Amino acid sequence: MDGQDSSDVSTLSALILVARSHGIHLTLRQLAQEGQLPTLAVDTPQMLACAARAGLKGTALHLDWKKLAGAERLFPVIVTLANGTRMVARAIVDNDERAEIVLEDPQVGETGRLTLDRHRFEAAWTGETALIKRDYALRDEDQPFGLGLIAGLVLREKRIVRDVTVAAVVLSVLSLVPILFFRLMTDRVLTHHALNTFSVLCLAMLAMVGFEVVFTALRRHLVMHLTTRVDVKISTYLFDRILRLPVEFFERTPVGLIARDMNEVWRVRNFLTSQLFGTILDSISLLFLVPVMFAFSVPLTFIVLGCGLLIGVWIVATLPAFQRRSAAVVAAEGARGSFLVQTLQGIRTVKSLALEPRQRHEWNVLVARAARLRLREQTFGNLIQSAVLPLDRMMVSGTLAIGVWFAMTSDDPTTVASIFVFLLLSQRVASPLRQLAQLVEQYDQAYSAVEVVSRLLNQEPEAGRSGHGVRTPIDGHVAFQNVRFQYTGATAPALDGVSFEAARGTTLGVMGRSGSGKTTVTRLLQRLHANYDGLIKIDGIDLREYDLDHLRQHLGVVLQDNFLFSGTIRDNITAAKIDATFDEVVRAARLAGAEEFIDRLPRGYETYIYEGSSNLSGGQRQRLAIARALITDPKVLILDEATSALDPESEAIVNANLQKIAAGRTVIVISHRLSSLVPADAILVLDRGRVLDIGRHTDLLERCEIYGDLWNQQNGHLTTARPERRLKAIGGRSEGESHAA
Numbered sequence: 001m002d003g004q005d006s007s008d009v010s011t012l013s014a015l016i017l018v019a020r021s022h023g024i025h026l027t028l029r030q031l032a033q034e035g036q037l038p039t040l041a042v043d044t045p046q047m048l049a050c051a052a053r054a055g056l057k058g059t060a061l062h063l064d065w066k067k068l069a070g071a072e073r074l075f076p077v078i079v080t081l082a083n084g085t086r087m088v089a090r091a092i093v094d095n096d097e098r099a100e101i102v103l104e105d106p107q108v109g110e111t112g113r114l115t116l117d118r119h120r121f122e123a124a125w126t127g128e129t130a131l132i133k134r135d136y137a138l139r140d141e142d143q144p145f146g147l148g149l150i151a152g153l154v155l156r157e158k159r160i161v162r163d164v165t166v167a168a169v170v171l172s173v174l175s176l177v178p179i180l181f182f183r184l185m186t187d188r189v190l191t192h193h194a195l196n197t198f199s200v201l202c203l204a205m206l207a208m209v210g211f212e213v214v215f216t217a218l219r220r221h222l223v224m225h226l227t228t229r230v231d232v233k234i235s236t237y238l239f240d241r242i243l244r245l246p247v248e249f250f251e252r253t254p255v256g257l258i259a260r261d262m263n264e265v266w267r268v269r270n271f272l273t274s275q276l277f278g279t280i281l282d283s284i285s286l287l288f289l290v291p292v293m294f295a296f297s298v299p300l301t302f303i304v305l306g307c308g309l310l311i312g313v314w315i316v317a318t319l320p321a322f323q324r325r326s327a328a329v330v331a332a333e334g335a336r337g338s339f340l341v342q343t344l345q346g347i348r349t350v351k352s353l354a355l356e357p358r359q360r361h362e363w364n365v366l367v368a369r370a371a372r373l374r375l376r377e378q379t380f381g382n383l384i385q386s387a388v389l390p391l392d393r394m395m396v397s398g399t400l401a402i403g404v405w406f407a408m409t410s411d412d413p414t415t416v417a418s419i420f421v422f423l424l425l426s427q428r429v430a431s432p433l434r435q436l437a438q439l440v441e442q443y444d445q446a447y448s449a450v451e452v453v454s455r456l457l458n459q460e461p462e463a464g465r466s467g468h469g470v471r472t473p474i475d476g477h478v479a480f481q482n483v484r485f486q487y488t489g490a491t492a493p494a495l496d497g498v499s500f501e502a503a504r505g506t507t508l509g510v511m512g513r514s515g516s517g518k519t520t521v522t523r524l525l526q527r528l529h530a531n532y533d534g535l536i537k538i539d540g541i542d543l544r545e546y547d548l549d550h551l552r553q554h555l556g557v558v559l560q561d562n563f564l565f566s567g568t569i570r571d572n573i574t575a576a577k578i579d580a581t582f583d584e585v586v587r588a589a590r591l592a593g594a595e596e597f598i599d600r601l602p603r604g605y606e607t608y609i610y611e612g613s614s615n616l617s618g619g620q621r622q623r624l625a626i627a628r629a630l631i632t633d634p635k636v637l638i639l640d641e642a643t644s645a646l647d648p649e650s651e652a653i654v655n656a657n658l659q660k661i662a663a664g665r666t667v668i669v670i671s672h673r674l675s676s677l678v679p680a681d682a683i684l685v686l687d688r689g690r691v692l693d694i695g696r697h698t699d700l701l702e703r704c705e706i707y708g709d710l711w712n713q714q715n716g717h718l719t720t721a722r723p724e725r726r727l728k729a730i731g732g733r734s735e736g737e738s739h740a741a
Contacts, residue, residue, distance in 0.1 A: 009040045011047050013106035014078045014086040015132070021076050022134040024054055025471045029553060032579055039579060044130060047078075051132055058132045065118055068101075068129060069094040079103070080128040089129075094118075145241070145450070145457040150268055153233050160226045164281065167219040172285035174215070176292065177208040179424050186420075219281075227269075234269055238262060244461035247528045248488060255345070256338030261456040264330075264449040271446035282432045289429050296422045297406075300399045304426050307395040311388050318384050325377040326448060332370040339366055395430045399423065462548060463530050469547030474554040475539050476635040476666035478502040478525065483534035485524060494520040495532070496689040502682070504539075504635075507667040509677030511707065512686035518670045521686075522638045525668070526555055538636070556634030556665075560641035562625035564613045569598060570605040573627045580631055591661050592626035593653030619647045626654065630661065637661065640670045651676075674711050683707070 009028060016026045031050050032040060042050070048058040063071070069092050071077070076088050090113065091102040099118035116124075155161060181201060189198045242262070250258075293301040343350060343359050350359055403419035479501045486493040495517045502508040510518045524532055527543055536543040543551070553576070564572050573588060574580045580588075585605065589595045597620055601607045613621050626642060643651045655676060661667070669677060677683050678697045685692040685700065685707050693704040700707040 010085045010087075010106055011042050011044075011078075012040055012050065014088050015047055015051060017088050017104065017106045018076050018078060018132045019051070019054060019056060022056065022132070024056065024134070026054055027471055027550070030471070030550060033553060033576070034549070036578055044080075044128070047130065056132050056134060058130055060128065060130050062127045063129045064127065065094070065099070065122055068092060071129075071131065074131050074133060076104075076132075078130040078132065080126045080130075081124050082126055083124075086130075145454050149237075150230070150234065153230050153237075154226065157226055157229055160222055160229070164219055164222045164226065165284075167215050167222065168281035168284050170215050171212065171219065172288050174208060174212045175285050175428055176288060177205070177212075179292070179421055179428075181205050182424060183421050230269060234265060238265055238457070241457045241461075245459060246462045246530075249459060252488075254338040254342065256341035257334050258456065259341065260334045260337045261452050264452045267449040268446050268453065271443065271449075279432065286429060286432055289425055293422060293425045293429065296425070297403070299406075300403055300422055300426070303399050303402065304395050304429055307391045307398070308430075311391050314387055314391075315384065318380075322377070322380055322384065323448065325373070325380055329370065329373045329377050330448070330452065332366070332373050336363075336366040336370050339363060392430065396423070396426055399426050462527075463544070469550065470541055470545045471547050471550045472539075472541070474551075474635045476502075476504040477537075477539050478508075478636065478666055478668070479535075479537045479540075480521070481535040481537070483524065483532055483536060485520060485529060485532035493689050495524070497534075498686070498689070498691055499534075500684055500691060500694055502666050502668065504666055505662075505664060506681040507662050507669060507679065509680035509683040510668060510670045510686065511672070511674060511677060511683060511710070512692075513706070515688070516686040517689040518686055519640055520689075521684075522557070522640050522668065522670065525636070525638065526557060527551060553632060554635050556629035556632065556637040558622075558626050558629045558637075558639050558642040562621060564609055564616070564621055564624060566609060566611045568606050568608055569601075569624065572609060572624055573605075573631055575628055577631050584631060585627075588627040588630040589624075591630055591657050592623045593657055594620070594623035594627050596653070597623070617647075619649075623654065626661075633665075635665050637665050637667045638670075639667065641672065642669075643671065643673070643676060674707070674714055 012028055012031050015031070016028070019026050028040060031037065031054075034053055035046070035050050037046070037050075044060045048060060051058040061067075068077075068079075068089075072092050075092070076090050078086050079089050080086055086106065088104045088106055089101055090104050093100045100115050101118070101121050102113060102115050103121075104113045181204075184197075184201055188194055189201065242258075290301065290305075293304070339362060343363070350356060400419070400423050403422060407419055480498050483495050483498045484493055485495045498517070498521070500508075510521060512518050523529055524536060525543070527546075527548060530544065538546070538551075565575065570582075570585055573585050577584075582605075586595065589598055589605075598604055598607070609616060616624070622642065626639075629637065643654055658667075658679070669680060671677055674697075680697070682694055683697060683700055684694045685704055687706060692706060693700060695703075701711060702708075
């Protein structure tokens with residue numbers, strides 16, 4: 001954020017000031033990160049979007065003095081001045097004695113308050129006013145996932161839904177036109193040879209067809225527009241809920257199953273927007289057609305409606321068996337998708353170990369199982385549809401036969417024409433009746449998809465994202481007090497009564513055998529797990545009190561195996577700070593030792609990194625990860641085996657810069673290579689989740705057996721490589737030295 005002109009940040013600073021009045025504490029860095037703002041100079045729509053993400057509801061209006069005074073109960077509000085800056089209006093007075101407004105400069109705070117009279121304020125004010133208030137309503141994003149949530153997203157598009165409904169009603173009325181046209185042609189034109197009437201009816205029919213074409217196209221356009229808007233909302237909702245889930249969920253759930261479950265949401269959307277919504281719209285025509293059918297023939301109408309009811313009863317009766325077959329298919333296809341993703345993720349291992357035959361065999365088994373279950377499901381579905389077919393034919397052909405029988409036994413000469421008119425009506429009615437009957441089966445499939453997606457999305461999200469956590473600046477004093485933590489399903493605690501402190505600006509090394517709890521310390525410090533006992537404090541504040549995003553933005557983390565995103569080198573370095581200047585990028589790369597290889601690349605910082613970072617070496621990926629962690633200038637830097645994947649040259653570059661990297665920040669270094677821990681201010685020795693010792697390198701060599709043994713294993717060659725060095729180490733002299741003496 002450094003280097004931004006003060007006028008550039010007045011809009012966001014004003015928002016921060018107003019949000020604070022509503023009990024929500026925001027920072028410029030938080031707004032830039034959450035909104036992915038390339039610059040802090042934002043316009044009004046961007047500011048309102050930032051407010052919405054923070055749990056506020058904002059509206060931009062153009063007001064005059066009287067309307068602004070009438071909105072005093074909504075103060076504080078943000079006003080825009082003619083020079084483009086934003087001010088916060090704190091209070092306004094408008095009476096016979098005086099007309100004044102109290103403004104506050106967001107860059108200065110309370111000391112920057114000034115009182116202006118009405119005339120001076122109106123001369124400097126553009127009239128643009130942003131009203132910001134707390135959004136206490138339960139937003140769609142906060143509701144559990146279900147059919148109700150998606151239905152709510154659809155119905156929130158009130159104007160589109162209204163227009164689609166109007167178009168459906170008009171089309172339902174127009175559906176009577178062909179029936180009326182047929183009746184008039186047979187009764188008036190054909191019987192009386194009325195050519196003038198024939199011409200008028202043909203012209204009227206052409207006009208009605210034109211109207212039908214227009215309204216049909218309009219309805220399709222509106223439904224497509226509605227579906228697109230709902231798709232956008234569902235996609236953002238789905239991805240946001242996935243990102244909220246805790247890391248334990250992703251560690252115990254295969255990626256393929258997550259992807260499969262996420263795709264199920266589109267089945268729910270299709271049911272609501274295409275099947276349910278479309279069926280309801282088509283069923284509107286029944287309100288107009290069924291009364292007309294009763295007017296022609298009550299018995300035949302009951303036959304048509306009875307056939308539709310029988311179809312519905314048959315589908316409901318066969319539904320449980322169909323459900324069982326569908327559930328088996330979903331499970332089998334989920335296992336197949338999970339295996340595919342797992343194979344693609346581990347393709348290097350598959351190739352290097354020649355596992356293609358094994359994977360191919362497993363894939364064939366899973367494909368055959370899914371295909372067998374799918375065929376079983378489709379066969380049963382075919383049986384259901386086969387039983388529906390005669391009832392469907394009875395609705396049209398059966399009513400025709402019964403109507404003809406009525407005609408032959410009746411003396412009414414108009415009966416034959418009525419039969420054919422009724423036949424047209426029954427054909428119009430049959431389609432929505434079939435859709436209503438099949439809707440039961442479609443609802444069951446959608447409900448099954450809702451259950452699948454609900455199991456994925458309606459889990460407890462990460463704690464600390466309420467927006468009300470502590471957001472005070474972090475200095476970096478870290479303290480663990482009797483911390484105990486056990487992973488889900490584990491038989492022994494990963495940490496058992498761990499206590500230590502790392503003062504601000506110091507370097508703490510952490511070592512121990514595999515499984516001693518080293519990485520768990522850093523995971524808890526990042527609050528990847530919150531179900532621990534004891535206290536973890538940063539700057540004396542309980543870690544659980546911090547806002548989660550604020551906490552992690554002040555932590556820099558470099559792991560042994562880091563993931564780089566597809567994109568340029570610069571994009572990857574600035575991932576956590578998209579508004580970083582090029583000088584900041586270069587500085588971070590230089591500290592991480594990445595500058596020397598980036599400069600040799602043809603496109604430098606604009607070099608594109610492919611998926612999986614296949615065009616970079618392991619050492620290059622690791623140095624970019626270190627640069628990415630440093631770009632935010634974190635007050636606490638965690639290096640978890642960060643140099644273990646580096647070649648000796650790269651490791652030497654990083655270690656040489658470690659003193660510069662550590663300047664002004666607390667550094668926690670986990671490493672199996674004890675030589676990299678020697679400069680640390682203190683080294684924490686863990687064993688089976690307990691603190692065995694803590695001290696400087698020289699002290700631990702003397703008193704800590706585990707540390708001394710591991711040091712000798714790694715550095716014994718330094719004292720045994722040459723006999724002369726060994727003799728010197730024990731106070732002796734070499735043969736050459738004795739002869740010289």
